[in-house]
Amino acid sequence: MIFMEKRFVYADNAATTRVYQEVAAEMLPYLTEHYGNPSSLHFMGQQAKKALESARERTASVLGALPEEIYFTSCGTESDNWAIRGASAVYAKFNKIEKPHIITTAIEHHAVLHTFEALKASGYEVTYIGVDKDGIVSPESVAAAIKDNTCLVAIMYASNEVGTIEPIADIVKAVKSIRNIPFLTDAVQAVGNIPVNVKELGVDMLSFSGHKIHAPKGVGGLYIKKGVRLKNFIEGGGQEKGKRSGTEGLANIIAMAKAMEISRDRMPERASLEKKRDKLIAGITSIPDTYLTGHPTKRLPGNASFVFKGIEGESLLFLLSAAGICGSTGSACSSASLEPSHVLTSLGLPVEICHGSLRLTIDYDTTDEDIDYIIENVKRVVERLREMSPIY
């Protein structure tokens, strides 16, 4: 077998992305020239304020929202924390609910799950909805979990680990047919990767992040539907209509707006990205005892995730890294807790095989040669680790 020349292949775009040149170019003047504080009254401040509101309009336009429905935060995690805590608190107070009940799924990102756990510790009642083998949440199961004291439902739009896209619009309908309970979708992995329109989804809140869509780290946002009330998250100088104080990270916010526009404009390229993803999936699942995780078709266009029998994910990842390939694993050994990914075990996979997981997340810039190179190296590395394994 002739091995291809060593390349660098970044296939961890669900972790973070490269900042696009155009994005960096657009944000740079707001660091070095137009550095005014949007709260300042002088012309520098007013210029900054104008740029901030323009970024808000651009962001809103991509998401199908009104500008006043967009709030900027520091990251997706902050948006999730704020939405869950803020909306459930107001709803509980307004409806005089003493012990609030909140609902989410077993496969959420830790930003949601750990917030739920913290609220549980403070006296909330929580329900975690299970998923089917492909990671799909059924609208009926969410509706069935609603109780008289339910104050919030939070369901992710697309899984960061296995890429499954949830039927959010249907779940929202099922929830709202019972009562107008605040509904959050964590769309951090969906925005920029698939078309997202808040009105079509019918959600009350939607969280998103800059660095997952080719903007810098340190900026995120939360869509809050007009009329939905949230407790303030950070008190201070009254920025973001007093709801989320702290001087706005203007350059980052402008970068995120630009990145959202670029990803919207590149949406037609999605079909070719899906084709590359499917080639990657076909190549890797041709390895014996290897399985795709997540839904075969209702999945993010760049997500290809797998489990391999008889090997461990961290070893797999380091050997791929030595070959210039960046991926990710939900293996226990890669985490401080030494527990395998809660997402993989929620799909009903045996714990043993969850240790051998690999997530590859490609993007528009991944070439066909990159795909061939990944397939060749995953085959080689899996074979090598299986030779070393006493259980394969």
Place this chain on the structure above:
Amino acid sequence: MEYSEKVMDHFMNPRNCGVLSDANAVGEVGNAKCGDIMKIYMKIENDIIKDIKFQTFGCCAAIATSSMATELIKGKPISDALNLTNKAVVEALDGLPPVKIHCSVLAEEAIKAALANYFRSIGNNEEADKLDASCDGCCEHCDCGKH
């Protein structure tokens, strides 16, 4: 996860990896549910470990500790192997991240399990029982009843 150069070297180029067809001492510890299993094969002659091989299912640290542990006792008398501690393996690797220390424990226990198997095969049950009494490197997922 940040590993020392030595760990990465032993992970990328493991020493003594494979199966020993004429082994007279074989030990396996760990549990697939925990994510690491080590199997040690030894060929013991006149109380000397003439040859040693390992097979490991596990992370970089599990593979590196297996490799280093086998290096440390290859060609050495059984007494050296009995005295091998996980600490010595960690030191020889220039350290391990705290969450990975259990991998070195697993390596020590795999060697002791192989030695127990050897002692039993030569009728030295007393020595074998002593070795068996220690934990076999499993974790809370297992059902060995020692926790």
